Amino acid sequence: MNKRVKENEALANPALAIETKGLFKSFAKQTAVNGIDLSVPKGSVFGFLGPNGSGKTTTIRMLLGLTSPSEGVVNVLGQSMPANLQSVLPKVGALVEGPGFYPFLSGEANLKRLDTADRLADPKTRNERVAKALERVGLTVAAKKKVHAYSLGMKQRLGIANALLQPRDLLILDEPTNGLDPQGTREVRNLIKSLASEGTTIFVSSHLLAEVEQLCTHVAVMSAGNLVSQGELAELRHMGQSRVSVTTPDVDEALALMTNLGLIPVVHEIAHSDSSLIAPVSSAFEPEVLAAALVAAGVRIRGFAVEEPSLEERFVSLTGEGFDVFQ
Amino acid sequence: MSFSNSAPAKSGLGLSLLASELSVLFRRRRTWAMLTAVALIPIFLAVAVRLSSQVLVPGEGPPFLDRVTQNGLFTGFTAMIVAIPLFLPLTVGVVAGDTIAGEAGQGTLRYLLVAPAGRIRLLLVKYAGAAAFAAAATVILMLTGLLIGAALFPVGPVTLLSGEVITVSESLVRSLLVAMYVWVSLLGLSAIGLFISTLTDVPVGAMAATVVVSVVAQILDVLPQLAPIQPWLFSHYWLGFADLLRQPLDWTSFGQNALLQAGYILVFGALAYSRFSTKDILS
Numbered sequence: 001m002n003k004r005v006k007e008n009e010a011l012a013n014p015a016l017a018i019e020t021k022g023l024f025k026s027f028a029k030q031t032a033v034n035g036i037d038l039s040v041p042k043g044s045v046f047g048f049l050g051p052n053g054s055g056k057t058t059t060i061r062m063l064l065g066l067t068s069p070s071e072g073v074v075n076v077l078g079q080s081m082p083a084n085l086q087s088v089l090p091k092v093g094a095l096v097e098g099p100g101f102y103p104f105l106s107g108e109a110n111l112k113r114l115d116t117a118d119r120l121a122d123p124k125t126r127n128e129r130v131a132k133a134l135e136r137v138g139l140t141v142a143a144k145k146k147v148h149a150y151s152l153g154m155k156q157r158l159g160i161a162n163a164l165l166q167p168r169d170l171l172i173l174d175e176p177t178n179g180l181d182p183q184g185t186r187e188v189r190n191l192i193k194s195l196a197s198e199g200t201t202i203f204v205s206s207h208l209l210a211e212v213e214q215l216c217t218h219v220a221v222m223s224a225g226n227l228v229s230q231g232e233l234a235e236l237r238h239m240g241q242s243r244v245s246v247t248t249p250d251v252d253e254a255l256a257l258m259t260n261l262g263l264i265p266v267v268h269e270i271a272h273s274d275s276s277l278i279a280p281v282s283s284a285f286e287p288e289v290l291a292a293a294l295v296a297a298g299v300r301i302r303g304f305a306v307e308e309p310s311l312e313e314r315f316v317s318l319t320g321e322g323f324d325v326f327q
Numbered sequence: 328m329s330f331s332n333s334a335p336a337k338s339g340l341g342l343s344l345l346a347s348e349l350s351v352l353f354r355r356r357r358t359w360a361m362l363t364a365v366a367l368i369p370i371f372l373a374v375a376v377r378l379s380s381q382v383l384v385p386g387e388g389p390p391f392l393d394r395v396t397q398n399g400l401f402t403g404f405t406a407m408i409v410a411i412p413l414f415l416p417l418t419v420g421v422v423a424g425d426t427i428a429g430e431a432g433q434g435t436l437r438y439l440l441v442a443p444a445g446r447i448r449l450l451l452v453k454y455a456g457a458a459a460f461a462a463a464a465t466v467i468l469m470l471t472g473l474l475i476g477a478a479l480f481p482v483g484p485v486t487l488l489s490g491e492v493i494t495v496s497e498s499l500v501r502s503l504l505v506a507m508y509v510w511v512s513l514l515g516l517s518a519i520g521l522f523i524s525t526l527t528d529v530p531v532g533a534m535a536a537t538v539v540v541s542v543v544a545q546i547l548d549v550l551p552q553l554a555p556i557q558p559w560l561f562s563h564y565w566l567g568f569a570d571l572l573r574q575p576l577d578w579t580s581f582g583q584n585a586l587l588q589a590g591y592i593l594v595f596g597a598l599a600y601s602r603f604s605t606k607d608i609l610s
Contacts, residue, residue: 064441067607089443096441100434104355114435116347117442117449123343162438 012078017042017170017201018063023072025058032058034225035072040203040218045196047212047233048205050222051319056205057097059222060174063203064094077169090120093168095176099159103148107139107158110147115165133161138187152179160188164195171195173204177211189215209311219311223319237309244287245278246294247303254299261290274302281306344444348456352422358460361418365464368414369406369472373399377479399480400495403472403502404572407509410468411565415461416541419513422460423520424534426453427603431528431610446604454521454596461513469506473499491574501571508568508581515561515591516541522599528610561591 013019018040025033033055040046050056061067062074065082074081079088101110111130115121121129134143137157147155156179163171176192177185192215196202206212212219213233220230229236244263248254251267254277258265265279287306294301352358376395387393389408394401427450430436439449476482485498493501520537527533544562547553557563564584570577 061437061608064437065443066437066440067609068605085443086445089441092441094438094441096437098434100436100438102351102433102435105351113347113351114438114442116343117439117444119344119443119445119448121442 012075012080013039014078015042016040016075017044017077018046018203019075020059020063021073023059023062023069023074025055025062025067025070031225033062033069036222036225036227038220038227039230040201042201043196043199044218045192045202045204045216047216047219048203048222049207049209049212049219049315050205051207054222054319055225056222057174060094060096060172060205063172064092064096065089066096086119090118090166091169092172093163093166093170094172094174095159095163096172096174098175098178099155099162101147101155101158104146106144106146107150107154107161108134108143110158111162111165114162118166121166129165133164134158136164136191137161153181153184156180157184157188160191168200170201170203173202175206176204177206177208185211209315213311221315221318228318229314233311236314237311239309239314241280241309242283242285243278243307243309244281244285244290245276245303245305245307246290246299246301247274247276248294248299248301249273249275250299251275251277253297254294257293257297257299258290261293263290276303344448345452345455348452349459352456352460353463358422361421362464362467365410365414365418365468366471368410368468369402370475372406372409373402373472373475373479394486395476396480398485399476399478399482400473400485400498400502402476402480403469404505406468406472407465407505407568408566411509411512412545413542415464415468415509415513416516417538418464419457419461419516420520420537420541421534423457423517424524424532424537425530426457426521427524428527428533429524429530431608432530434610436610437608440608447600450521450525450596450599450603453524454517457517457521458510458514461517462510465506465510465513466503469502473502487572487574488569489573493574504571504576504581505568508571508584509565511581511585511588512562512565515588515595518592518595518599519561522595522602525599525603525606559587561587563587 016039018038020036020038022035022037023033024031024035036059038059048056048059058067062069063076063081065085068082076088077091081088102113105113108130111133112126115126115130131140131143134140137160139154139157139161142150142154147158150158156176160173160176163173173192177188180188189211192202192204204215216233218231219233219236221228246254246258247270255265255267258277258279263279263281265277268276268278270276287304291301291304373395376392384393389405391401391405391408395405427436430439440446482495484492484494486492516537519540520533523536523540524530524533541562544560548557548560548562564580564587567580567584570580
């Protein structure tokens with residue numbers, strides 16, 4: 001913290017719930033976060049993506065004042081961190097790197113305990129707020145059970161309940177669906193949607209891309225400590241290229257026709273003597289023209305699709321393939 | 328969603344965290360296991376003395392042991408002397424070493440800090456919890472001693488070290504003073520444990536280190552070559568409560584001990600603060 005950068009006054013942008021400038025964190029020998037500029041708009045559901053070890057959790061810890069940046073500035077809800085954490089954090093609910101609870105206390109007692117840590121939390125409404133938070137994550141029945149008897153998914157829900165003890169302006173959720181079954185995942189997704197519709201900004205880190213695609217309005221991608229992409233989800237997706245895919249047994253005719261139209265198809269053989277011809281297309285491409293031409297030429301079309309680039313492809317192209325852990 | 332309006336200036340000292348800390352500490356099975364073990368010391372001691380037919384020569388065994396058979400009120404003092412060198416520091420080491428490292432180890436530290444508990448406030452509350460445990464341990468030890476002593480041996484006016492005889496009620500006051508003396512003696516060690524606890528995320532390590540520190544201090548205290556530094560060891564006055572058993576009551580050693588312990592609390596409290604306030608919480 002000796003190196004803590006002087007508070008910067010000019011930066012705070014009122015439209016942003018989280019803003020970092022040149023955020024840098026290094027531990028003994030390695031750089032965990034390499035000068036990132038995050039901009040999380042108020043009211044967004046912001047997906048924070050990246051492979052394991054790419055610096056997501058370290059960034060989240062700096063947002064919450066658990067660790068201090070080696071360099072750079074962090075503003076959360078318009079105030080610089082960690083200098084103002086006493087006034088910022090009561091408005092922020094957080095789930096950081098998995099739930100952490102006292103195993104010998106019940107779920108309810110755990111929430112009460114953590115609620116007392118917030119000096120601004122009103123003791124008079126504590127029981128009521130705890131009960132409400134438990135209900136919101138479907139743990140009312142297990143409220144009196146000791147946490148050591150909870151399953152991983154139940155602990156995860158309790159962690160989310162803890163983030164919801166107060167009405168929050170910002171929720172920072174690190175891997176919120178980790179360990180949840182499909183129903184639980186769905187419920188958490190719905191919960192996030194309903195919180196977002198109430199106006200809470202939600203910053204959610206994940207590597208479940210399908211989930212991010214369903215939930216988020218904005219996305220940032222981390223790779224090896226760098227922020228490699230950031231923006232609206234649609235924008236990020238459109239950076240990839242759409243493709244048209246035609247499934248037909250009449251490969252030669254279709255190939256010739258598509259080539260004539262200026263496409264460069266690749267043939268993939270699939271079952272029952274059918275093949276798929278897949279070609280990248282530009283945004284000016286009109287699928288109906290191709291379809292009409294194919295039909296006019298007597299090509300038997302058994303499948304026809306224009307595929308948007310998936311977030312997964314985009315993600316892999318940004319962060320690299322394989323299991324290699326950077327650094 | 329206007330949270331700031333719904334909680335008007337209800338900040339104050341935030342004592343509910345302290346209440347919660349005490350309730351978590353004293354709801355824990357481990358705490359009661361240790362307090363039970365503490366209570367068993369005078370019980371074993373009294374039962375052993377009662378069952379043995381051997382008549383003790385004054386000066387044999389721990390101090391005051393020979394007096395227990397004549398006056399049950401001495402059981403508490405004797406048990407205290409038996410427990411001070413190792414057993415009480417052991418239990419205090421467990422609680423003080425667990426303060427921060429225990430929360431870190433089970434992953435609750437980050438949630439307390441994000442709440443936000445405030446790092447200084449959390450340290451103070453944690454120290455208060457450790458001090459409350461030390462108080463509970465010494466008081467329980469003394470009370471059990473008095474009760475079991477009264478149950479197994481005759482009770483009467485107590486002959487003090489200076490020869491005067493005091494009434495039973497006066498001797499109960501002295502017993503509480505001795506318990507208080509021992510409690511104060513353990514406060515310096517609690518501060519050392521708190522500091523060690525800020526250094527690691529492994530509670531067992533912090534507990535063991537705290538206990539080792541207390542043992543090492545006592546060893547240094549008996550090496551004649553180290554006489555110049557011995558008055559500065561936090562364990563130096565641990566067994567010095569004999570002054571409280573004289574008439575008139577002599578507060579000298581109580582005062583010296585309290586001053587020394589206050590010094591340790593200041594130094595190790597400052598170290599714990601400087602370490603914890605800037606620590607990267609990675610647990």
